[in-house]
Amino acid sequence: MLDIRIPIGLMFSILGFLVSIFGLVTLNDDMYSRSLGFNVNLIMGIIMLVFGLIMLFFAFKKKA
Amino acid sequence: MIEKLQLSWIDYLIMVIYFIFVLGIGWFLRKFMKNANAFLEAGRSIPAWVAGLAFVSTNLGALEVMGMTGSGMKYGMLTTHFYWIGAIPAMIFLALFMMPFYYGSKARSVPEFLKLRYDEKTRALNAILFALMTILASGISMYALAILMENVLGWDFNISLWMAALIVLIYTYLGGLSSAIYNEVLQFFIIVIGLLPLVFLSLKDVGGWSGLKESLAPISTSHGFAPDAYATTWKYTAHASSNPLGVEWFGILFGLGFVLSFGYWCTNFLIVQRAFAAESKTAARKVPLIGAIPKMFIPFLIIVPGVIALVLMNDPGKGFSLPTDASGKPIYDYTIIMLLKQYFPAGILGLGITALLASFMSGMAGNISAFNAVWTYDIYQSYIRKRTDNEAADDRHYLNVGRIATVGSVLLSIASAYIASKFGNIMDFLQTIFSMINAPLFAVIFLGMFWKKTTGHAAFTGLLLGFLMALLHHGLTAPVGATTMFKGGWIGVVYTYPVEMAQNFWTAIIAFTVSTTVTVGLSFVTRLGKTEAELKGLVYSLTPRTIEEDVAWYKRPAGLAIIVGVLCLILSILFW
Numbered sequence: 001m002l003d004i005r006i007p008i009g010l011m012f013s014i015l016g017f018l019v020s021i022f023g024l025v026t027l028n029d030d031m032y033s034r035s036l037g038f039n040v041n042l043i044m045g046i047i048m049l050v051f052g053l054i055m056l057f058f059a060f061k062k063k064a
Numbered sequence: 065m066i067e068k069l070q071l072s073w074i075d076y077l078i079m080v081i082y083f084i085f086v087l088g089i090g091w092f093l094r095k096f097m098k099n100a101n102a103f104l105e106a107g108r109s110i111p112a113w114v115a116g117l118a119f120v121s122t123n124l125g126a127l128e129v130m131g132m133t134g135s136g137m138k139y140g141m142l143t144t145h146f147y148w149i150g151a152i153p154a155m156i157f158l159a160l161f162m163m164p165f166y167y168g169s170k171a172r173s174v175p176e177f178l179k180l181r182y183d184e185k186t187r188a189l190n191a192i193l194f195a196l197m198t199i200l201a202s203g204i205s206m207y208a209l210a211i212l213m214e215n216v217l218g219w220d221f222n223i224s225l226w227m228a229a230l231i232v233l234i235y236t237y238l239g240g241l242s243s244a245i246y247n248e249v250l251q252f253f254i255i256v257i258g259l260l261p262l263v264f265l266s267l268k269d270v271g272g273w274s275g276l277k278e279s280l281a282p283i284s285t286s287h288g289f290a291p292d293a294y295a296t297t298w299k300y301t302a303h304a305s306s307n308p309l310g311v312e313w314f315g316i317l318f319g320l321g322f323v324l325s326f327g328y329w330c331t332n333f334l335i336v337q338r339a340f341a342a343e344s345k346t347a348a349r350k351v352p353l354i355g356a357i358p359k360m361f362i363p364f365l366i367i368v369p370g371v372i373a374l375v376l377m378n379d380p381g382k383g384f385s386l387p388t389d390a391s392g393k394p395i396y397d398y399t400i401i402m403l404l405k406q407y408f409p410a411g412i413l414g415l416g417i418t419a420l421l422a423s424f425m426s427g428m429a430g431n432i433s434a435f436n437a438v439w440t441y442d443i444y445q446s447y448i449r450k451r452t453d454n455e456a457a458d459d460r461h462y463l464n465v466g467r468i469a470t471v472g473s474v475l476l477s478i479a480s481a482y483i484a485s486k487f488g489n490i491m492d493f494l495q496t497i498f499s500m501i502n503a504p505l506f507a508v509i510f511l512g513m514f515w516k517k518t519t520g521h522a523a524f525t526g527l528l529l530g531f532l533m534a535l536l537h538h539g540l541t542a543p544v545g546a547t548t549m550f551k552g553g554w555i556g557v558v559y560t561y562p563v564e565m566a567q568n569f570w571t572a573i574i575a576f577t578v579s580t581t582v583t584v585g586l587s588f589v590t591r592l593g594k595t596e597a598e599l600k601g602l603v604y605s606l607t608p609r610t611i612e613e614d615v616a617w618y619k620r621p622a623g624l625a626i627i628v629g630v631l632c633l634i635l636s637i638l639f640w
Contacts, residue, residue: 018081051253
């Protein structure tokens with residue numbers, strides 16, 4: 001019916017991309033003192049992007 | 065009450081993107097909703113891994129997330145009992161021993177299974193109570209979402225309520241159970257990803273696991289427990305008074321681990337419906353096991369931050385506090401939101417809030433989809449308009465009934481949410497009452513599956529009497545410090561329990577024991593009413609053994625069960 005990996009992969013790739021860019025733009029911002037100095041946006045953004053791309057990879061991988 | 069959380073444009077953007085996908089999934093699925101089977105049962109075509117994640121996600125409603133984090137603050141690591149002993153064994157049992165009969169019977173719901181195995185009146189009792197319970201639960205969930213958004217974000221209560229209801233209505237109306245299930249998988253991932261940074265950040269803030277244990281020690285001793293009582297799970301359960309949960313090992317093992325847990329996981333159609341939707345019997349058996357794996361690790365996501373919050377509360381330097389209610393007691397349910405506020409900057413904060421919204425919606429949609437199936441098949445199709453010879457016309461008719469039920473149940477849930485806002489205590493009381501049917505239901509279903517002589521009359525009576533006994537027990541006992549009648553003792557207090565949890569456990573144990581005894585006893589003196597041929601596939605002794613497909617051992621249900629069991633055992637030992 002629906003390969004749910006596609007919407008999941010798509011959504012997390014988009015979110016990951018947006019949040020990473022936001023993280024880059026706000027590099028060294030004060031707000032990261034709350035998150036113990038870590039730029040969580042950049043970190044989670046990259047994690048989400050990778051996760052999204054992996055999902056899409058498996059969704060579109062041709063069956064052997 | 066508390067300073068409102070300020071969200072920025074990136075947070076709203078994340079939320080909007082999420083909702084676009086949620087609605088998009090519903091929209092995409094609408095063309096597949098050709099008949100009632102597709103709409104209400106997902107065409108029985110969902111892959112095991114999808115159904116497995118939906119299985120655990122339906123249970124990961126916001127009330128669970130908020131409640132468990134709050135409980136982590138109150139009870140420490142003992143809260144994990146609700147997962148490692150209070151869920152995993154039941155999920156394994158459901159997968160291996162009950163799913164073959166549930167799925168193989170071709171019943172489209174748990175009440176329908178009762179009709180096939182027993183009789184109409186047993187089905188009716190279960191169907192009606194269950195239908196009421198889902199509307200109630202859905203309404204309470206909606207109310208909790210709206211009130212949280214109002215208190216924390218300053219959003220208007222009514223707007224939040226109707227918007228959330230509208231979104232759930234749209235995607236369940238368009239795509240039925242399939243939409244609910246696929247969205248639950250999406251919700252699962254957003255909840256994990258949204259809350260994951262919290263675990264890492266909060267753990268780092270208190271100096272890792274060893275730093276956490278060290279900081280817990282003085283708090284523990286100040287409450288009169290051993291220094292590591294908050295960081296252990298079984299070690300101090302010899303006596304109810306030596307652990308923060310207030311229950312001894314017997315109550316935990318039999319009350320929570322057996323009766324409450326099996327009563328919920330093995331009979332609650334809300335959860336079990338996800339396994340019913342699987343694409344094959346083997347897939348259906350694997351669903352609870354696949355769900356058990358993330359379920360086992362969720363304590364680290366939800367409970368550990370709660371335990372950490374306890375340390376933060378006691379450290380003035382951290383600037384962490386919980387909002388209090390009218391009587392000055394801290395509102396533990398808001399622990400998770402205060403933690404998000406503590407550690408999450410804009411961006412990730414939007415993700416965290418979206419994760420909470422997602423968990424509210426998965427709770428609501430789950431209840432709606434379960435109600436729709438039970439209403440259409442067990443109430444409407446059984447008592448209002450039965451099937452005719454014209455299958456095609458029937459299919460269209462019942463599809464429409466399912467659709468109307470979706471709208472109806474959302475409206476009823478909204479009404480239920482408004483009732484909860486006026487009469488919160490009554491709603492909680494009703495929920496407690498309805499859940500008293502779980503343990504008797506498990507007894508009756510279990511006996512039905514494994515003893516061919518269990519009769520319909522016995523099952524119905526056992527169900528009813530077990531439920532009434534539970535009610536009686538609740539009416540005659542109360543936990544210490546109960547302020548309202550709704551907590552118990554509304555007939556008169558004959559016994560006082562040290563904590564509410566203990567009262568719950570014993571209510572369930574009594575309900576189960578009475579049900580079992582009555583059902584077994586009456587089965588000897590009542591007529592079966594079904595031939596052995598009718599019971600084939602429904603009872604263990606009358607079902608031919610299926611030949612398992614030739615796959616690797618870890619891909620078979622039994623192999624998967626062993627993996628799940630061993631992993632859970634290791635976790636339990638690690639946190640002994």
